[in-house]
Amino acid sequence: MKRSIFIRGIGFVALNYSLHPLLTSCSKEGLMNPNEEDPNLNPDNSTNEYIDLDQSMLQDISINTFNLEVTKNQVSIFGNSIDAYTINGVVPSPTIKVASGETLSINFKNQIDAESIIHWHGLIVPPLMDGHPSLAIQPSDQYSYQYKINQRAGTYFYHSHTHGLTGKQVYLGMAGLFIVTDEEEKALNLPQGDFEIPLIIQDKVIVSNTIVYSPSQMDYRMLGYLGNTILINGVPNAYKKVKKTTYRFRILNGSNARIYQLVLGQNSPFTIIGSDGGLLESPATVTSALLGTGERLDILIDFSKIEQSEVVLYSDTTLLNLGGGVMAAGSSSQNTRFSLLKFEIENDTSISPYSIPNTLSHISYPDISQAQISRNITLNMLIGAGHAINSKQFNPNQVEFEIPQGSIELWTYTNSSNTAHPMHIHGVQFRVVSRSQSSVPPWETGLKDTVLVLPNEVVTVLIHFNAEPGLYLFHCHNLEHEDAGMMLNFTIV
Numbered sequence: 151m152k153r154s155i156f157i158r159g160i161g162f163v164a165l166n167y168s169l170h171p172l173l174t175s176c177s178k179e180g181l182m183n184p185n186e187e188d189p190n191l192n193p194d195n196s197t198n199e200y201i202d203l204d205q206s207m208l209q210d211i212s213i214n215t216f217n218l219e220v221t222k223n224q225v226s227i228f229g230n231s232i233d234a235y236t237i238n239g240v241v242p243s244p245t246i247k248v249a250s251g252e253t254l255s256i257n258f259k260n261q262i263d264a265e266s267i268i269h270w271h272g273l274i275v276p277p278l279m280d281g282h283p284s285l286a287i288q289p290s291d292q293y294s295y296q297y298k299i300n301q302r303a304g305t306y307f308y309h310s311h312t313h314g315l316t317g318k319q320v321y322l323g324m325a326g327l328f329i330v331t332d333e334e335e336k337a338l339n340l341p342q343g344d345f346e347i348p349l350i351i352q353d354k355v356i357v358s359n360t361i362v363y364s365p366s367q368m369d370y371r372m373l374g375y376l377g378n379t380i381l382i383n384g385v386p387n388a389y390k391k392v393k394k395t396t397y398r399f400r401i402l403n404g405s406n407a408r409i410y411q412l413v414l415g416q417n418s419p420f421t422i423i424g425s426d427g428g429l430l431e432s433p434a435t436v437t438s439a440l441l442g443t444g445e446r447l448d449i450l451i452d453f454s455k456i457e458q459s460e461v462v463l464y465s466d467t468t469l470l471n472l473g474g475g476v477m478a479a480g481s482s483s484q485n486t487r488f489s490l491l492k493f494e495i496e497n498d499t500s501i502s503p504y505s506i507p508n509t510l511s512h513i514s515y516p517d518i519s520q521a522q523i524s525r526n527i528t529l530n531m532l533i534g535a536g537h538a539i540n541s542k543q544f545n546p547n548q549v550e551f552e553i554p555q556g557s558i559e560l561w562t563y564t565n566s567s568n569t570a571h572p573m574h575i576h577g578v579q580f581r582v583v584s585r586s587q588s589s590v591p592p593w594e595t596g597l598k599d600t601v602l603v604l605p606n607e608v609v610t611v612l613i614h615f616n617a618e619p620g621l622y623l624f625h626c627h628n629l630e631h632e633d634a635g636m637m638l639n640f641t642i643v
């Protein structure tokens with residue numbers, strides 16, 4: 151394995167947790183804080199060297215008829231072994247790239263020792279294609295998906311959706327990007343080829359060079375499973391060589407529970423061009439952007455504007471209130487700062503500058519004045535059972551809402567817990583109308599399928615339900631919350 155000659159300049163040091171007897175797994179393995187330089191205290195990585203992102207296993211699938219075969223494999227990820235659930239042999243799962251309007255035939259083969267099913271997060275597909283957990287297939291069985299891509303270009307996502315096992319199966323590898331292109335987007339000539347980079351951000355618990363998934367009861371009920379090591383496209387300590395020009399990064403938070411706030415070193419600006427459901431109408435330049443689990447961001451970084459020869463992409467949530475339940479007392483494991491990816495900027499001035507278009511797309515969506523139905527959704531706790539929606543937890547035979555096809559609705563989430571919940575709805579793309587603790591940030595002005603609801607926050611979204619009639623889900627995309635039951639059915643009728 152070829153390694154970078156750069157020794158990491160920013161070390162990690164373990165946070166000092168006050169111990170709660172139920173939280174020993176967190177306290178040993180909490181995320182480390184890179185602000186305090188101590189390169190020796192990232193004990194579970196085999197190397198303190200940076201690894202070139204180009205060495206990731208990411209593979210593309212750009213045909214319309216293909217197999218996705220999941221198998222249990224012992225995989226070595228840069229010196230760390232994992233009993234992975236690989237799809238077509240790789241982790242993360244292959245990146246599917248298709249054009250809007252195409253029809254796909256996908257044969258999902260389950261070769262692991264548990265039931266499983268795949269969901270196409272953000273895609274609007276018929277109910278039998280949506281990967282509802284009731285459709286899960288047994289080991290050695292196959293599920294055949296056939297659907298047309300009936301929506302705009304965007305960075306979507308596919309992953310396991312097996313009830314009670316989604317967290318485990320995603321963590322062990324069953325998650326990948328699903329990129330849809332269309333003519334409107336192509337006409338913009340956004341950075342492409344070597345200048346268009348997918349970034350799947352995941353945090354893993356690595357102990358003695360082994361990647362483990364073993365959440366405790368408390369992880370499930372309160373926090374979700376937080377890791378101590380960041381992988382970008384499966385690569386720990388990742389760096390990427392870039393030229394002095396503008397790059398497009400399609401970023402997926404593919405973590406089970408961790409929320410990231412992206413910032414560049416020296417607070418360098420970057421430009422948001424898209425989110426969950428594709429391009430924004432116009433670009434927005436920011437110095438930070440929040441990314442909950444399951445959410446995507448499409449950003450441009452202009453490295454010609456950065457004077458240093460390197461710049462680090464961090465996550466810095468130290469000043470946010472993301473909650474974290476019991477663990478928040480004495481630690482800040484959801485609220486911390488660490489590096490995600492280091493860019494080394496090559497001093498090549500032969501590249502011509504790129505200018506960002508002023509208009510990116512047109513989003514046609516019903517107006518808020520057309521909303522016919524308002525629903526209140528409370529995110530709360532059931533004593534002893536954990537997080538719930540409207541005081542209920544998932545029951546496969548129970549339907550929370552029957553929604554007439556075509557209905558335009560306002561859903562207001564009220565988070566009465568002290569934990570952030572990224573709330574996802576199947577079968578729709580929606581718009582964020584308002585937040586009680588801030589204005590709607592620039593990266594939430596496009597179409598969304600997942601919205602972060604902070605502790606004690608009230609968030610209203612406008613939703614047009616025009617998918618085919620049948621059974622769908624809405625749930626928290628903290629996967630341990632979801633597996634513990636923070637998920638309800640709705641039907642379109």
Ligand code: C2O
Pocket residue numbers: 269271309311444574576623625627
């Ligand atoms: Cu990405 Cu129902 O999930």
Ligand code: CU
Pocket residue numbers: 269270271272574575576577
């Ligand atoms: Cu989904």
Ligand code: CU
Pocket residue numbers: 537570571572626627628631632636
């Ligand atoms: Cu949640």
